[in-house]
Every structure is written in C-alpha cells, then in structure tokens.
Amino acid sequence: MFEFTTTRHNLLVDPALHLWGWQVAVYLFLGGLVAGLMIISGVRLVVMRPKERHSLVCCTIGPLIGLVLLSLGMFALFLDLEDKPHVWRLYLTFQITSPMSWGSWILLLVYPALLANALAHLPEAIPALSRRFPVLVTWSDFILARTRLVLAIGFTNLVVGVGLGIYTGILLGTLGARPLWSSSLLGPLFLFSGLSTAAALLHGILVLTLPDEERPEFADFLLSTVARWSQSRPLDPRVVPTLARADNSFLTIELTLLGLFLIGLLTSTEAHQHAARLLLGGPYAATFWVFVVGLGITIPLLLQLLELRHTIRHSLVPAVLVLGGGLALRFVLVFAGQASHWVVALR
Amino acid sequence: MPDLSRRRFLKITASALAAAGVAGKLGGAVVDRVEKVARSGIRKIPTLCDLCFWKCGAIAYVRDGQLWKIEGNPADPLSRGRLCPRGTGGVGAHYDPDRLRAPLIRVSQRGEEKWQEVTWDEALDYIAQRMQRIKAEHGPESMALFAHGIGGNFFRHTFKAYGSPNIAAPSFAQCRGPRDVGFNLTFGDEVGSPERTDIANADCLVLIGTHLGENMHNTQVQEFATAVGRGASIIVVDPRFSVAASKAKYYLPIKPGTDLALLLAWMHVIVKEGLYDRDYVAKYGFGFEQFAAALETATPEWAFPETGIDPETIRATAREMARYRPATLVHPGRHVNWYGNDAQRSRAVALLNALLGSWGRRGGMYVPVGFDVPGYPHPPYPKPGRGPVDNPGKKYPFASEALTTGIRDATLTGQPYPIKGWFVYATNLLNSLPDQAATIRALQQLDLVVVVDVIPSEIAGWADVVLPESVYLERYDDLSTNLFREPFLGLRQPVVESPQDQKPNWWIARRLAGKLGLEAFFPWKDIEEYLEYRLKAAGHSLAEIKREGIIPGAPKPIYFEDGAPAEFGTPSGKIEFYSTQLQKAGFDPVPRYTPPEAGPPGAFRLLFGRAPVHSFSRTQTNPILADLMSENAVWVNAVAARRLGLKSGDYVRLRHQDGVISNRVRVKATERIRPDCVYMVHGFGHTSRGLRRAYLKGASDAQMMSRYRTDPLMGGTGMNVNFVTLESEA
C-alpha cells in the first residue's frame, strides 16, 4: 500500500490547493464575455464601417454592457488579491514572462477601447441620456464621420479583445504545476467560449426586444421597465438570426477545442491523464457533463438550430444556457485545475 | 563562529572608560547609556532546557528585550550544540497563552476546575495550615510528595524537613524502574539517566521497542544517527515498524508481550554456539553453568510460535550480535513498564549484554562518571515516626525507589496508615499513573491536594490549591549534575521575567518552609547564594557557570579497558548470570517466560509511545509544538482497517474492554503495524478545559489504561495489557 503523510498544513495550499475561488472564475467568465463583445463589435465596425447610426445591438448595447461587466469582473479580481491596497504595484513594471502582467496592462487598454466604441453609438443605445447631454451626440457624430477613426476603433477593439480573451488561458497554461491547465489550447478555448457567451448575450438581448408576437411573455415585463427608462426604439431584429448563427459557430468551435483539449491531456503523461479524468469521470464530472457540455453547449446548439429553421421561436433559453455554461466552464477549470497535481500522493 | 558579543564589547568599553579615569557623573552617565544600548540588540544567555528530563545545555537569544529563539550550547556534552525539536520550540513555553498565571484556590468541588485567584501568601498559608493539621492529627508521614525532575529538589528538601518519608516520582514504577532493578540484579548497578549507552561506537545496535527518532532523547538520537551513518548493523524488535525500524538491517515484527521468549532464544543460540565472550564471562561472571542449563529449552523453534519470528531469523540475528561483540549494544530501553514481567525481561536484556561482554566496554555500556558538588549544609532532617507507606512489608522486595502507585493504594485503603495529603510537582498524575478512576478516588479521600505546575494540567484540575511555576526560561533551578561520558555541571538560569505572578520552585519551597516553621532548613537568603556556595565548594563560581552554562570536569576513563573500575554491586561481587538473591526471594533466578494474556477476540492490544515534538502531556499547548503536531492518530494495520471499513483520516473512538470510551481520534491506516495491535502517541485527548489549545484534540491512551499488571519484583505497573475496539464516528 502506498501511504503519504506531510506535516505541512498551510492555508490555501493544504490539504489541496484552493487559492483561487469564485472571484477568479467570475472574472474569467466576465473577461471572456467582454472580450467577445469587443471582438464582435470590432468586427462589425471594421466590416460595416457605419457612417450613420444603426441600431446595431453589438455596437450599442454591446460596448456599454461590456464596460459594466468588465468593471464587475475586475472588482472580483481585486477581491481575490491578498494585499489589496497595493494593487497599483502591478503598474510600476512590465514583466514580459508573466501573462498576469500582460493582462493587467491589457485591461488598462480595454477601457479606452470600449469607451470609444461605446461613444460611437451611445445616442442609439440610450437616447434619453443623449437628450440630456447633447455633447454625446457631438462625439458620436465626430467619430462616425471619420471612417479611419471608426476603423481604428474597430481594429483596436478586435485586437485588444482577442488579447483579453486569450491571455487568461495562456496564463493558466503557463502554470505547469497544475497538469489540467498545461495545454496550449486553453487560450483559444477561452477565446471562443468568450465569443460564444458574448454572442449568446447579444442574441438574448435582442430576443428581449423582438416585436410583440415573437417575444416571450416575461420579456414584456423586462422590456417595459427598460423602455420606460431609455425611451428607446426596439433594436433591429434582423440581426437575431445572424447572432444565433454566429453563436452556433462559436459553440461548435468551442466544443471542438474542448474535445481537443481533453484528448491532449489523455494522450499525455499520467499526471495529465489523471487531470483529464477529474472532469470526465471524477469529482467534477457532473458539473462538466451536465452544465458545461450538455446544458452549456449541446442543448443551446440544438435549440438555436431549431430556431434558425423556424421550428421554434427564438427565446432566451439558449442565451441563458450558454452564459451558464460559460460560467460553469470557468468554475470547473479553476477548481479542478487546483485539484490536479504532479505529486502522485496527492492524486 | 563566536564573535564578541555586543554586551561584552560594551561592558569592556564601559569599564575601559571608567578605568581611563572618566569617573564620576560623566562616566556614570556614559555607562548608563551604554547599558541601555546593550538591552537592545541581541543577548545570548546559556541555560538548561526543561522540555523533558534530559536537561540539554541551551543558549537562549533575547532580541530587543524579547525572547527570540533557543539553540544548543556547543559546550554541552548532551546536546553538542543542537537541541531537539522540543528544545527548539521552548520559547513557546514562555509565550503559551494557556499558562497558569496566578495562585488559585478552588471554589467548588474538586475536579470542577472553578478557581479563585489569590496571592501567594494566601495560597501558601492555606497549604501550611492544612499540612500542620495533618501533621498534628495523623503525623507528617501522612503527607505525600510526588515530584519529578531537579525542579523538585527543593520540594523534596522541604518535605524531608517536614518529616515525611513518602516522596515518589512516577519515573520508577511507571517508567524505568524495572530496567534499573533488572540491571541492578545482574550487574549491581543501574542504567541511569542519561542511559550509559555507547550508541555512537556500537557496531551492532539492538532496539527492543525503543523507538529512537520518535523517542527524542537528544543524545541518544544524535548517537543513533551517527551509528546509522557509520553503517552499524541495526536490529529492531517492535510490533510497529518505527522510524528506527526503517533504518534497520533486521526488523522483527514481534508479537506483543513475547520479547522475553526472543531474548531467551537469542541467549540460547549464543551460548549453544559458543559465540559469547568467554574471557569476559569467565573473568566477571557468576553462576554461568546454571544459567546455561536454564536456557536448554529456549530454542528458536520453541520461540517461533510464541513470538512469530522464524527460527532462522532468530539465529541470524543472534549471530549478527555476536559477530560485532563487544561493541554490540542491546539497548536497555527507558519506559519498560509493559507486561508486568518487566524487571525479569530487563534482566534478560542485561544478561544478553553480559554474554556479549558489552557492559563496561566501548560500543556497549560505559561506566558513567560525574561531578561531585557538595550540598548546602542544613540541620539534620527529623526521623519520620513511621516508614514509607508505598511498599508495606517489602511486598515488592527489589523496589529500590518509592512506588507512586503504592502511595495511591495507601491513600485508598488507609493501610498501613492513611495518607491525607498529596503535594504534586510537575507530574500530571492522572496521565502518568494507570487506572485514572483509582487516582480520582484517591484524590477524593484527601484532606489536601496541592499541585505546582506551569499549565492547567488534568491533575491541577483536581487540586485544592494550584501554584503556578515559572517556566525554565524564567528561573534558576538546583545545579544539574549528571552521570555521563564525561563529568560536567550545568546551570539553569533565568533568561526573561515571568509574565504574570509565576514563581520558581526554590522560592515556593522556601516560602512554604517558612510558613511551616522550617526556616532553619533554608539558611540561604536567595538561590544565588545557595548556588554560589555549592559552586565555590566545588572549586568554581556562579559567575563562571552563568557565563558558560556548562562547567566541564576532568575526563575520567569510562571503559574497563581504559581503567574504569570493573566493580559489580551484587552479592557475589560479579555479574550474576544466576541470581541467588532472586532465588532466595522465591523468584526465577534466571528469567523464565510465560506467555502474555490474550485479549478479547476482535480487540486490539493498545500500545503507546512518543512523538519527537512533544513531551508526555505537558507540551500540547506550546504554540510552536502544537503547530508541529496538534493531535495524535491511532495506527491500525491497513488490512485490519479495511476490514473495519476505515481509512486514513476517518475519525473513531476507542472502546476499552472495560467500557471506557475515548475522545475521537484520527485513523492512520498503515502497513507499519501488526494486525493485532493499535498504537497511539501518548499525551493527547486533554480534558482540562484550561488547556484550550489542546482540549479534546486526539485521544488519551492514559484514559484507556484502566488495567495494569504489577511486577512482583519491584511494583512496576505494566500498562500494555489493555485491549480496545474501534468505533467509527461516521
């Protein structure tokens, strides 16, 4: 029989590593989501080069929600720090070997990029606000009048969004001490998960604003509240199927990457195989299979397919499932990752 | 590398200034400021550790007025500059938040742990009054003292002055007594403490139950590591695969209680095959032929079914021992109160050593030497009206020290005369004596129970008066004179002040003596005067030993071949292979084996031992040591555990065959123990609520020791005779 005892009992480390909790999982989810919103809006801006104001959800609500969600995410991250008053020390240096250092600087760039993006279409997003502050209309006009500026904003959002979406996966990937994370596919996986959650979110928002006959009941309740506040026009519903299709592409790629990620682990060393089995059949299997793969990817994929074939009406359900699945994916990876270990005895 | 200590440098500077004639106020002011500067920075003060009874020389570091750390004193022959983990964690004794702070008098029933804080005079008056009443109504003999260690010296002095002959320590009847009696019967001398074992030079070391490395007597472990490093052949006999077993060439997983069979079989092989030291036996031995005849039937084939050790292994290990003689040491052990036949078993160990010629030889057991220091003169002690009460009619004819359990018996029965008061110093009797229920019944018979301790131990919980002692870092003690490889003197001196109202043992004993009208027995005004007198009489000074911590004596020969005296204090003046003393007293003149009693089916024999980070039950609230080990575990054989549905980390309770149930304790399912026994480290499962850090952590083996077998030769209490089952907590 193999027996292993240690006298060490350090907080957060023993008996199993548990130093990152919901704060980090929530940040990863929100960071990915915001990255997706940035990329989608960035692509939109680059491709469509809007000169006039459109009710493009991705270009109006998208960046605004992005700003809010990112702040929430960074707050969660801040909560995780053990020496909170000194968080500014991150910005006294740039450590090229540390993805966390890249990330802290990327996050600094995200704000101006998102802000500029949001300003471009703020009057469409919140007409009430722009009536109160006409300067917002001036700025929006200023931006939209300059194609090069629009392109620049679009590219910046696209590039910084990709950086934001991918760096957290790379960060985990550099922590070779946790076999579950040592895969170069984590970066792309997080990126596409971020994209799928962003597309799902936008899709869901649009569903909420569909014309009456096509809207689910509770959306009326939500919408009337929102409408009263913003006195906005309904957003362009033609975009709904586009987003559903986009979301399906992202979900398919995400599922593929997830599969490749697991195959990579299963064909690697014993430590990596054991790590993969934590998800496939071990303590995290229920969450993984039900919430990440089943409800988080497969079911919404099918539902959206049916929606696109007009078999069923567009509803909020796929959006909620995808968002839940994205969050579950982060939780599973953060927690299971800390449970995976090189040391035989701790497995 | 010792650099000039800051204090010394500043002192030199200060005195140089004074000498340069910068006298008067200016010089005084400079010296004052210099002294103040010296109080900051680092001071190193030598003293003696007190975490166990080894008394290693230590150096305490005080940094900016705060106790910082403790290291070994390189001048100390016991520690050689390195302390064990308990000594290293000694600062925790000073900082322990669960320490006793002030004298306490109980305000309710004994055992309820409800106290009122009082002044020293109130407490000592209370005690003196009742001691005088006992003296008047029953005689001073009815007051008993239980004291352990050199801190008890002054209490022993006060008690002898008071007139009581009933002074005992658990170290005899509960610990090493049988060993010293067994060796005395054979060699005419005791093994002693520190044991006279020349482990460092042994080429073959035999450990029977002795778990060096977990049992952390510093010098022994250091020498054990030296022997391991030298490639010595190590033979371990233990039902548990101890740390020592993991370094052994031969590991014998003996059935508990059958060690004597193995010893006899070994001796049989060595005698039969002529492997013993003929010259040594011829020169120093007595009764060898009768001894050899008595071993006829003790063949390895006979021992096999008894011990579970196959005959080939018995022969191989016997031959291995003989191969390296006389540098073969069969370790005498220390705590040997196991099965009730312990004095005879220890005698067998002594005989085996005698066969191998290791007694008095290099690599075996050397002749220890010591430092003579005259005492402080005092009036002669009064002769007690009656003899000691612990061994009436010399029921245990070979007991050479007082029997703690004998005093308890007298307390319970009132025979041969009643004991009406217990004064307990530095021993947690509820954990050291077997049968806790009997101890509690005895306590309830008493008119006076006084406990002097540093922490609120279980025995303190039953006292009428609790007196808080300063820990060793805060006090002087009597001089430490050991018998060891070389003579030396050690001093325990204060390093820091007691944080609250704790007092040293000498102060308490002296003050109590004053209250009892026995001032004449303490003619010195303070401990420094006492120590200075004794040191001067030995040709040294207090200043010298305060500075160095250790005063070495001139080395003397410790092996027979170097001229150490080969004297044996036995009736024949020789090593008694056959003991006529024993025969005349009606005991086996050569040890004879009887099998141990079996326990109830399905139950495990409960064995206990030590952990290197704790001492008995007195360190579990030390913040540093508790951090290293906060609870014990019950070791269960892996297969047995699986059958019970248990795995490591599960919690169980032990149920004793007589019904006592322990506190919950963690299971350690392991291949390192036989299936028929379980093992725990002693000292946990505290029930005293004042021991907040240790309260109900782990389980108490002492609680499970409700049965014991008394050694007929000397009254020792064999405790490995208790059986338990495990009940899951799930």
Add this chain to the structure above:
Amino acid sequence: MARYVMVIDTRRCVGCQDCVAACKTENGVPESYTRDWITETVDGEFPAPRLEIRSERCNHCENPPCVSCCPTGASHVHDRGGVVLVDRAKCIGCKACLAACPYDARFIHPDGYADKCTFCIHRVERGLDPACVSVCPTHCMHFGDRDDPFSEVSRLLASRPHHTLLPEAGTGPCIAYLT
C-alpha cells in the same frame, strides 16, 4: 558563480521536525504556517514496508516558474547563489506563484504577501548555515555551494546516490536527497 544547494541524507533523517521548529523561531513564521515540513512515504506491505522520510521546503529551482509568472517582479532570483526570494514591498498577493509551484512550497503570509523558505540568506551571508541545517540533531542536512568542487555538498553529490523531487516538472530543483 555560486549555486547554493541543500543535500539531505534520508538515511539519517528521523523526521523529528527540528528543522521546522528552528525555521519558525529563527524567521518568525506565523502560527499555523510553515516554510518547511516533513513528509513520510511508505511503500510495500507489512512486515517489510519501505519508508522514506524527507525534510522539504522551497527547492530554489534553477528554472523557477514562480519567478516567471510574477506580475510585479516581487518573486526574483537573488544575485548570489541562485536563491529565490520574494520582495514583500512589491508583492500584491495575486497567488500566481503559489499556483505555479509544483512543490506547493509557498503560502500567503497573514500580512498579504507570498512567503517561503529563503535558505536563511540573512544567515548565509554572515557565514552561517540556514537555521534548519544548523539545528538538525542527526546532522543529516548539508548546505553549500555546488559550484565549488571541494565543498561538502559537491563531495556528497559525487559520492552517494541521490534524487530530487519531481525532476520531470523541469524546474531544476536544488535540494538533493541522499538515499
């Protein structure tokens, strides 16, 4: 160039935790935290199991992942001896280094920064051994410069079989266990 290493003889080690106690008092390690620890590994079956006892701590790796992942540069390699240290004035407690260490050698100090064994660099630079090495009663621990071919550690590494922990993790640990 000096390269400090520790060489520990598992045959002599009895797992007494003296090294843990000495580190605690020397370095003021807070209660319930520990910079070094004892592990026991048992293999085989009764009555002949095998037991290895090790005193473990940060391995001051040659390729330390805890240094490369640090976003503020708090975790760094000392300019002498290859000792890995944490500058508490730069640490923000992000815990990336705890996640990066395959030996789980680090912990977060109650004051909010990452902490671990420092090879007692404050003693080494005064010509002393680390506290754990100085206290060990079995003399099983050795500390020195591997780049000095005449040092005791070099001699031991050359003459006795030894192993490091998790060499497959690729971190280049600098504590060797003699078997």
